[in-house]
Amino acid sequence: MISRARGGPGGPVVSRRSVLKGAAAGAGALAGAWALSGCATGTAGAASPATRIQMWHLFTGGDGGIFQQMLSEVQEENPEVGIDPVVLTWGAPYYTKLVMASVGGRSPDLAVMHLTRVAGWVPGGVLDPWDLDTLAEHGVTEEMFPPALWDRAVIDGQLWAVPLDFHAFLLFYDRGLADQAGLLGPDGLTGVDSPEGFLEAGRAMAEVTGYAGVGYGYTGDGAQMSRMLWGLYGQTGAEVVLNPGERAQVDRDALVEVVTYVQSMLDDTVAIANSDYPSAVANFSTGRVGMCFNGNWELQSFLTAGVDVDAMPMPTLFGSPATYGDSHVFVLPHQVNVDPDRRDAAYATVAAMLRKSLLWSDGGHIPANREVTESAEYQEKVPQSHYARASEEAVFDPQAWFTGSGSDFQARVGEALQGAWLDKSSPEAAVDRLVGALDAALQTKPPA
Numbered sequence: 001m002i003s004r005a006r007g008g009p010g011g012p013v014v015s016r017r018s019v020l021k022g023a024a025a026g027a028g029a030l031a032g033a034w035a036l037s038g039c040a041t042g043t044a045g046a047a048s049p050a051t052r053i054q055m056w057h058l059f060t061g062g063d064g065g066i067f068q069q070m071l072s073e074v075q076e077e078n079p080e081v082g083i084d085p086v087v088l089t090w091g092a093p094y095y096t097k098l099v100m101a102s103v104g105g106r107s108p109d110l111a112v113m114h115l116t117r118v119a120g121w122v123p124g125g126v127l128d129p130w131d132l133d134t135l136a137e138h139g140v141t142e143e144m145f146p147p148a149l150w151d152r153a154v155i156d157g158q159l160w161a162v163p164l165d166f167h168a169f170l171l172f173y174d175r176g177l178a179d180q181a182g183l184l185g186p187d188g189l190t191g192v193d194s195p196e197g198f199l200e201a202g203r204a205m206a207e208v209t210g211y212a213g214v215g216y217g218y219t220g221d222g223a224q225m226s227r228m229l230w231g232l233y234g235q236t237g238a239e240v241v242l243n244p245g246e247r248a249q250v251d252r253d254a255l256v257e258v259v260t261y262v263q264s265m266l267d268d269t270v271a272i273a274n275s276d277y278p279s280a281v282a283n284f285s286t287g288r289v290g291m292c293f294n295g296n297w298e299l300q301s302f303l304t305a306g307v308d309v310d311a312m313p314m315p316t317l318f319g320s321p322a323t324y325g326d327s328h329v330f331v332l333p334h335q336v337n338v339d340p341d342r343r344d345a346a347y348a349t350v351a352a353m354l355r356k357s358l359l360w361s362d363g364g365h366i367p368a369n370r371e372v373t374e375s376a377e378y379q380e381k382v383p384q385s386h387y388a389r390a391s392e393e394a395v396f397d398p399q400a401w402f403t404g405s406g407s408d409f410q411a412r413v414g415e416a417l418q419g420a421w422l423d424k425s426s427p428e429a430a431v432d433r434l435v436g437a438l439d440a441a442l443q444t445k446p447p448a
Contacts, residue, residue: 058112070356074356090406109332110331111332115327127333144354149391152327164330165366167366173292173310178291193317205289216265220418232258233258240438245443263420281301285301296365366388416431
């Protein structure tokens, strides 16, 4: 049962030093100076709003432009609230700066982070929980969200994050090439719903392209290897339980099965065996391959390249539908003294942004708000509506304080797996390295 206690100055009492140590452990050392790239305010010429809030986020490039447009429309429709967005560099610099601001009593009123990083922040007291009653007053309820996203945001009976989207690891495909390969049916790509079926589809596509069937950029990229591994592992129905101080609870046979299968796929015919991320994007954009595993954030890249692109959730190869991803979420950085007006304005802003997330889908992300994804307007968006069900079958990195998007642990996953996929070394040995890395991390004291 989710606690409905109001978020505010209450919560675990921790020393400033302990949280600062936790910030260094959880976010890693600063990879470079954090950059303030924007501090825009409301609509030019508008009357001074009664309440101003500061929002930190990590969206740049095309995503940043769409997010700013959403903020501008929210501002125009609710001029009583002024929104001051601050854009910071994604990754360790962003998370380190945010946790330091929370600890130092200078936290923003609202911030964006990744859902998979939330569990590592709750014990340190650097976030305030969301109050369900106040969210409901602003029209935001549990029923609006896919259960997988909402459940991941609930920790110890309280809601710590409000999902904006699900950004999924998809299978993109070129409709024209798929048609030539005999793989295009009335509802999309066909013949990819079994392990052998997918391999056969890759070979058929390779005959058409004359190069290979599938692009998957993973070399030197632990995030890409994590996406494939945990997505397919989730399809087996197996779980991962990571309790600090204990050994990792995993289904070793299922992990070996997944690693072995991906190894068989990377044969330079079904899929290119040695490919980094940029090469995979380029090969699909130029028609050298007809399918590509990548995140929905690359949709605009493929459209800009002129690909006749469509997309689907991860093909179900191991029994149960599951698509790896993560979620951008709104969080309330801890406030020592909560200003009721600014806190309510933060709630109102989040509710309004959720209602605006049809626009957010232009960047490829799947809106977390089901009222948007079930709308007629969203159903007209192609290929976005073709992969929207991925949010209903979402799986994530295993939950622990040291996992999640941009974490050092994803690099450890890459170190464990790359030899098996690149050099065809033992899948069993790769899984043992992975489990060993999990076990070692679990013996490391989490931030407290």
